[in-house]
Amino acid sequence: MPPRIDVHNLDAYYGDFRAVEGVTISVEPGEVTALIGPSGCGKSTFLRTINRMHEVTPGGRVQGSVRLDGQDLYGRDIDPTAVRRTVGMVFQRPNPFPTMSIYDNVIAGDKIAGIKRRKAVFDDIVESSLRAANLWQEVAHRLHKTGASLSGGQQQRLCIARAIAVQPAVLLMDEPCSALDPISTLAVESLITQLKSDYTIVIVTHNMQQAARVSDRTAFFTVADQGMPGRLVEYGPTAEIFTAATHQATRDYVGGRFG
Amino acid sequence: MTTAISIPRTERPTLNAKRLPRSAPGIAGLTAVAAALTARGILHWTGYFTAGFTAALLYVLLLGVWSVAVEGRRRATDRIVGIVVGACLIAASIPLVMILGYIAVKGAPALSPTFLTHSMNGITGAQAGGGVYHALIGTLEQVGIAAAVALPIGILTAIYLVEFGRGAFARGVAFFVDVMNGVPSIVAGLFVFTFLLLGLGLRPFGAAGSVALVVLMLPIVIRSAEEMIRLVPHELREASDALGVPRWRTIVKVVLPTALSGLVTGSLLAISRVAGETAPLILLVGYSARINSDPLSGDQASLPVMIWDQLGKRSGDAGAFGETRAWGAALVLILLVLAVNLAARLLARLTGPRSW
Numbered sequence: 183m184p185p186r187i188d189v190h191n192l193d194a195y196y197g198d199f200r201a202v203e204g205v206t207i208s209v210e211p212g213e214v215t216a217l218i219g220p221s222g223c224g225k226s227t228f229l230r231t232i233n234r235m236h237e238v239t240p241g242g243r244v245q246g247s248v249r250l251d252g253q254d255l256y257g258r259d260i261d262p263t264a265v266r267r268t269v270g271m272v273f274q275r276p277n278p279f280p281t282m283s284i285y286d287n288v289i290a291g292d293k294i295a296g297i298k299r300r301k302a303v304f305d306d307i308v309e310s311s312l313r314a315a316n317l318w319q320e321v322a323h324r325l326h327k328t329g330a331s332l333s334g335g336q337q338q339r340l341c342i343a344r345a346i347a348v349q350p351a352v353l354l355m356d357e358p359c360s361a362l363d364p365i366s367t368l369a370v371e372s373l374i375t376q377l378k379s380d381y382t383i384v385i386v387t388h389n390m391q392q393a394a395r396v397s398d399r400t401a402f403f404t405v406a407d408q409g410m411p412g413r414l415v416e417y418g419p420t421a422e423i424f425t426a427a428t429h430q431a432t433r434d435y436v437g438g439r440f441g
Numbered sequence: 442m443t444t445a446i447s448i449p450r451t452e453r454p455t456l457n458a459k460r461l462p463r464s465a466p467g468i469a470g471l472t473a474v475a476a477a478l479t480a481r482g483i484l485h486w487t488g489y490f491t492a493g494f495t496a497a498l499l500y501v502l503l504l505g506v507w508s509v510a511v512e513g514r515r516r517a518t519d520r521i522v523g524i525v526v527g528a529c530l531i532a533a534s535i536p537l538v539m540i541l542g543y544i545a546v547k548g549a550p551a552l553s554p555t556f557l558t559h560s561m562n563g564i565t566g567a568q569a570g571g572g573v574y575h576a577l578i579g580t581l582e583q584v585g586i587a588a589a590v591a592l593p594i595g596i597l598t599a600i601y602l603v604e605f606g607r608g609a610f611a612r613g614v615a616f617f618v619d620v621m622n623g624v625p626s627i628v629a630g631l632f633v634f635t636f637l638l639l640g641l642g643l644r645p646f647g648a649a650g651s652v653a654l655v656v657l658m659l660p661i662v663i664r665s666a667e668e669m670i671r672l673v674p675h676e677l678r679e680a681s682d683a684l685g686v687p688r689w690r691t692i693v694k695v696v697l698p699t700a701l702s703g704l705v706t707g708s709l710l711a712i713s714r715v716a717g718e719t720a721p722l723i724l725l726v727g728y729s730a731r732i733n734s735d736p737l738s739g740d741q742a743s744l745p746v747m748i749w750d751q752l753g754k755r756s757g758d759a760g761a762f763g764e765t766r767a768w769g770a771a772l773v774l775i776l777l778v779l780a781v782n783l784a785a786r787l788l789a790r791l792t793g794p795r796s797w
Contacts, residue, residue, distance in 0.1 A: 279677060294681055294695060345684070
């Protein structure tokens, strides 16, 4: 059973600038939760607080709590690198490691971290991760070529395979399809639907049709003005957010009547 | 009701343009040379420098005017700028080709198996024979030790500056690296001479030269490695971070391999730069005509200092055969740098996955 994520009263800062303010949200296990909202509303920043990637940015810091099945990820005795192995991430632009083969890219999480396994085990991880990412058939015959030789959509699926190869419990996706063409987008979306029984998935997207297609719940973020912190406006089942939102701002945004 | 916006129409520009014939540069060139030669005859110029210069000017002038008349200003400018750029390229490569060619021609007669395997022990300038073996060993050891020390320190410093360096300390380090870059080699030699040889009361020895070479190599290595490591996309570090990999492993397994070819190039540049260094070695290592393979004690030869020695600058007399041996040593030095270069590039290319 994948874990649930409870965020309580979370603020995220870049230096003195508060980018996200007062987010309280419960992400249900085994569901796809979409974060939508205009540019600069803090949804990507919020996403990165869930696996402690926000603090990698110079000046980045967080207040509040993020609980993974009850355990606070910002507790004093928590190792951020262990958090990131449990909460995987896929980025906006496909970023396979250019110096590594497709095979090595998939097991990069173990390989870079210096975790040694028998070759048969690695072979197994590579095949099952690539199959899970719907990429196996396309690359099985060229596993030892560089990942940079793949198309953009294939590279993104390779990055998803790389993220799930370390067997995380949660997958965070930061606009995973924004650099892809419609066919690759379809491939990634159907992959998300298949993966959700095994992972709690949080996806940031600018594409509202995509949010409607893949997510079970949707959270709408917005920002009042430049230089103001982003806030969570409304969170609920996707169908409700898209048809019967409580807030006028949400209705305007999902209805396309928003700046 | 809307009013139509009207932009005054001019005549539609024609799409075809007149071009000079393909033979135009040839015709202009021949005319320019003929005119210059005629002028040389009439004005009694001696030599061909003035005539050549006049021919070049005439060529640009002729082709330019002809092109303006037929093709218009844009194409004429294109032709003239093209000629100027080409001329600059040739001018820049003349010294390079001449130096390499001259050394190859002058040095080749000296090269022989004996030359590569014998020292200068007991051979005076008036005698034939002898070789570079002692100097080759000295250069390999002195530069090898310097590289073994300077490359790790330099690359680690660059990693610090890019990945961890924040605030005043990092800015200070970067500043002093830049200052070090401008230190003349003899000053670096003097510094090591004062502290190492005078300070500890030691006689010149090979590794003392290496210390000076390290001082000269460090800024080159740090600067180039820093640029290369900075070029590694931030996304790759993020991807590695997000896989739950400790930072130092990300640097060793992702950042450095991605920057590898640049790091190799920078390191080679630094090695080539100091392999020909002479002044600090004269001061710190001295010269020995005998084979001394111990870099930790006694005077040791090196290729640059051997060149200086064979030209008679040390003893005051080059003798009949010294100059040839000096050219031979210069050729060996250049071939050595070339060999190190090729080997390292091959190594860098053989690592990493194939794209084909």
